[in-house]
Amino acid sequence: MSCIEQMKYRLYLERTSFKEAREYIEKISEEVYYVDPGYKIFKDYYIIGVPPVAMGVRGKELLFTYVKPCHGTFVMGLDSEEEIARLRESEAKKIKKSLQGEEKAKGEPSGAPASFADIYRK
Amino acid sequence: MSQGKSALLVMGCPEVPVQNSMVIYLAHKLKKSGWDVTVAGTNAPIKLLKVADPEGYYVQKMADLDQTIADIVEKKYDFDICFAFMHSDAGMTYGATFSAISRARLFAVVFGKNAEALGESIDYPAEKIVAVATHNPAPLKNKIDKVDL
Numbered sequence: 001m002s003c004i005e006q007m008k009y010r011l012y013l014e015r016t017s018f019k020e021a022r023e024y025i026e027k028i029s030e031e032v033y034y035v036d037p038g039y040k041i042f043k044d045y046y047i048i049g050v051p052p053v054a055m056g057v058r059g060k061e062l063l064f065t066y067v068k069p070c071h072g073t074f075v076m077g078l079d080s081e082e083e084i085a086r087l088r089e090s091e092a093k094k095i096k097k098s099l100q101g102e103e104k105a106k107g108e109p110s111g112a113p114a115s116f117a118d119i120y121r122k
Numbered sequence: 123m124s125q126g127k128s129a130l131l132v133m134g135c136p137e138v139p140v141q142n143s144m145v146i147y148l149a150h151k152l153k154k155s156g157w158d159v160t161v162a163g164t165n166a167p168i169k170l171l172k173v174a175d176p177e178g179y180y181v182q183k184m185a186d187l188d189q190t191i192a193d194i195v196e197k198k199y200d201f202d203i204c205f206a207f208m209h210s211d212a213g214m215t216y217g218a219t220f221s222a223i224s225r226a227r228l229f230a231v232v233f234g235k236n237a238e239a240l241g242e243s244i245d246y247p248a249e250k251i252v253a254v255a256t257h258n259p260a261p262l263k264n265k266i267d268k269v270d271l
Contacts, residue, residue, distance in 0.1 A: 002188065017211040018211060018212075018214075018215045019211075036222055036223075037218060037219040037222040037223060038191065038194075038195040038219065038222060038223040040195070044192065046188070046191050046192050046195050047219075048191070048215055048216060048219045049215055049218065049219060050214070050215055050218040050246065051218065051222060051246070067212050067215050067216065068164075068212065069134050069135045069163075069164055069187070069210075069212050069213060069216065070135035070136075070137065070164070070166065070212070071212070072210070072211060072212050073211070073212065073215065
């Protein structure tokens with residue numbers, strides 16, 4: 001059992017499908033971030049989900065999906081400025097990485113290197 | 123060929139009877155072919171398995187489902203193949219998680235009354251084994267027997 005079940009969480013949706021839970025988070029959150037399944041929150045909970053896994057921020061509250069094999073998907077809310085900061089930081093890293101990838105792609109030569117003589121002849 | 127290779131069988135909610143039967147059958151079959159087999163599940167399916175196989179004749183290694191996910195994410199170990207048993211949206215969601223975190227060749231074993239619709243909803247990389255089976259394991263067993271490992 002994850003430590004989340006011992007925390008003072010708020011339950012917004014219960015025993016629903018993962019898709020509905022994701023859409024609910026997207027609808028009620030002020031900020032929405034997408035993480036990969038296995039993203040770790042609150043020390044020992046690794047997010048279970050079908051990508052893209054939505055996580056929401058509403059004020060100081062982190063909104064996330066919690067899946068139990070016999071009970072379906074739940075949408076939970078827990079106040080944690082620390083987890084929200086970590087989520088924003090991981091999103092910023094993702095954006096930086098993708099921008100670096102784009103810049104690298106732009107800077108790369110498009111084909112085989114041409115000699116000065118070849119260019120001059122043209 | 124499969125000597126030294128590892129297989130993970132992921133159990134979903136045990137409310138559909140064919141799951142337990144098929145997990146024991148598949149674990150035994152894989153073991154006989156030289157696979158190192160681990161069965162992961164929550165408390166309920168693991169308890170059912172322990173009562174059905176008290177001496178561990180068919181299933182030698184059992185693991186907690188959430189701990190297995192944590193260990194794969196933390197790269198403590200991984201498997202060569204994974205059979206994820208599912209008959210509900212939650213089971214399908216666990217399958218998606220294994221597809222994302224593990225390098226194992228993934229088989230989505232879909233059963234129950236709504237097997238066909240559930241099978242169609244799987245859009246992550248997995249080889250689907252789909253059979254409308256609840257009490258009679260034969261349709262699922264026949265399909266599992268055709269898997270080429």
